[in-house]
Amino acid sequence: MDTPAVTGRYFDGKTSRLHRVTLTVTDGMAHLAGDVERSAPLASLRVSERARHAARKVSFDDGAWLEVDDRAAFAQLLANTGHRDTGVVRAQQSWRGVLLALGVTVGVVVASYVYVLPAAAVWVANALPVKVERQMGQGVLEILDKRALGPSKLAAARQEQLRRQFAALTAPEPDAPTWKLVFRSSRIGPNALALPSGDIVMTDELVNLLKDDQAVMAVLAHELGHLHRRHLTRRLVQSSAVAAATWVIFGDISAMLTALPTVALDMKYSRDAESEADDYAVAMLRRNGIDPEHMAQAFVKLGEESGDRMSPYLSSHPATGERIARIRAAR
Numbered sequence: 001m002d003t004p005a006v007t008g009r010y011f012d013g014k015t016s017r018l019h020r021v022t023l024t025v026t027d028g029m030a031h032l033a034g035d036v037e038r039s040a041p042l043a044s045l046r047v048s049e050r051a052r053h054a055a056r057k058v059s060f061d062d063g064a065w066l067e068v069d070d071r072a073a074f075a076q077l078l079a080n081t082g083h084r085d086t087g088v089v090r091a092q093q094s095w096r097g098v099l100l101a102l103g104v105t106v107g108v109v110v111a112s113y114v115y116v117l118p119a120a121a122v123w124v125a126n127a128l129p130v131k132v133e134r135q136m137g138q139g140v141l142e143i144l145d146k147r148a149l150g151p152s153k154l155a156a157a158r159q160e161q162l163r164r165q166f167a168a169l170t171a172p173e174p175d176a177p178t179w180k181l182v183f184r185s186s187r188i189g190p191n192a193l194a195l196p197s198g199d200i201v202m203t204d205e206l207v208n209l210l211k212d213d214q215a216v217m218a219v220l221a222h223e224l225g226h227l228h229r230r231h232l233t234r235r236l237v238q239s240s241a242v243a244a245a246t247w248v249i250f251g252d253i254s255a256m257l258t259a260l261p262t263v264a265l266d267m268k269y270s271r272d273a274e275s276e277a278d279d280y281a282v283a284m285l286r287r288n289g290i291d292p293e294h295m296a297q298a299f300v301k302l303g304e305e306s307g308d309r310m311s312p313y314l315s316s317h318p319a320t321g322e323r324i325a326r327i328r329a330a331r
Contacts (some may be wrong), residue, residue: 004073004076004077005022005023005073006022006023006024006069006070006073006074006077006183007021007022007023007068008020008021008023008058008066008068008069009021009066009067009069010032010034010035010036010064010065010066010067011064011065011066011067012036012060012063012064012066013060013063013065014063019034019035019036020034020035021033021034021036021066022034022064022317023066023068023077024072025042025077025080025081028041028042028043029041029042030045030058031313032044032066032202035101035289040060040083044060044061045058045059045061046058046059047059047078047083047093047155055067055068055069055071056068056071056074057074060178060245067280068237074169089321090142090233094321098133102225105106110249128230132232133196133230134196134197134198135187136160136196137139137195137196137198137199138197139194140195140197140199141195141197141199141201142181144201144279145184146149148186148187148188149184149185149186149187149201149203150184150186150187151185151186152182152183152184152185152204153185153204154183154204154207158207159183159282162181162202162207162213163181165213165216165217166181166217166220168286169217169221169284169288170284170288171224171228171284172280172284172286173280173283174226175255176224176228177198177224177227178198179194179199179200179204179224179227179229180198180199180200181199181220182199182200182201182202183201183202183203183204183207184201184202184203184204185204185205186203186204187203187204190205190206190209190302190305191201191203191204191205191206192206192219192220192222192223194223194226194227194231194232195232196230196232196233197229198227200220200223200224201229202219202220202223206219207302209302209305210298210301212294212297212298214290214291214294215294215295215297215298215301216297216298217285217290217294218281218285218290218294218298219281219295219298220278220294221281221284221285222278222280222281222295222296223277224280224281224284225276225278225284226273226278226279229273229280230278231273231276231277232315234273235273272306274323275326278295278323278326278327279330282295282327282330285297292327292328292330293327295327296324296328297325299320299324299327300324302320303320
């Protein structure tokens with residue numbers, strides 16, 4: 001089949017000199033004539049992708065290239081030689097293809113965030129040796145003391161009484177993590193949190209609000225559940241996904257450690273994590289002969305104390321009403 005002649009600008013890849021040439025195709029061979037004459041098999045040439053405004057380019061295997069002037073004639077030449085753009089290139093030239101690709105990309109990103117990232121966070125957290133997790137948590141309490149916590153005003157005897165009560169309880173599952181109960185006053189109100197170091201922090205304000213040692217035990221059991229299931233480590237991995245990937249690949253943990261205090265202060269776990277910790281606490285209370293209603297009453301008091309404001313403890317533990325109903329149903 002006859003192919004049209006196409007004019008263009010030829011560069012040899014060695015100098016900046018421009019050569020005016022004409023391109024023709026005969027029997028599977030590309031021929032240049034004009035300022036430069038050369039021939040090359042079509043199979044050895046590479047044709048650039050179509051673009052709305054950019055010139056098409058034909059590249060030779062020795063680094064030389066040809067920029068085409070007449071894009072319409074060049075398109076006809078390509079069609080006559082049986083050249084077809086790849087599926088990706090054709091999709092790029094189609095609005096439908098672009099919209100489909102955009103939809104697929106958004107779907108993959110959303111699915112990765114909703115499903116893949118949490119699953120990967122669980123895997124990474126569970127794969128971490130406990131010793132490494134404890135090292136991650138070292139120094140976090142000191143940072144929290146500077147930002148939001150202060151020395152406890154509870155009597156030492158009262159602190160020790162609560163520690164002994166909690167130490168006397170049996171965890172509902174084997175291999176319970178070692179823990180250390182510490183008390184602090186707080187500028188953020190009634191609160192409790194578990195750190196990867198094994199520290200379970202309870203504020204004076206929460207102890208004074210509950211006025212019920214069994215309710216205090218229920219809250220501590222809930223925090224032990226977070227510690228046992230490594231929820232803070234999992235959330236740290238999720239909120240620092242890029243840093244976590246860097247750490248896994250290159251061993252640089254500094255970025256994750258920098259984020260840990262902020263994550264600890266803003267422990268808004270997922271609904272699943274809260275349900276896991278609630279179930280853990282209920283199982284622990286029942287195993288030790290404590291009515292889970294003490295736990296439900298703890299959340300009731302926190303809600304009443306906050307009034308129109310959201311309690312800091314409840315703000316990081318969503319769906320309070322549903323949780324109370326669920327705890328009572330578990331009785």
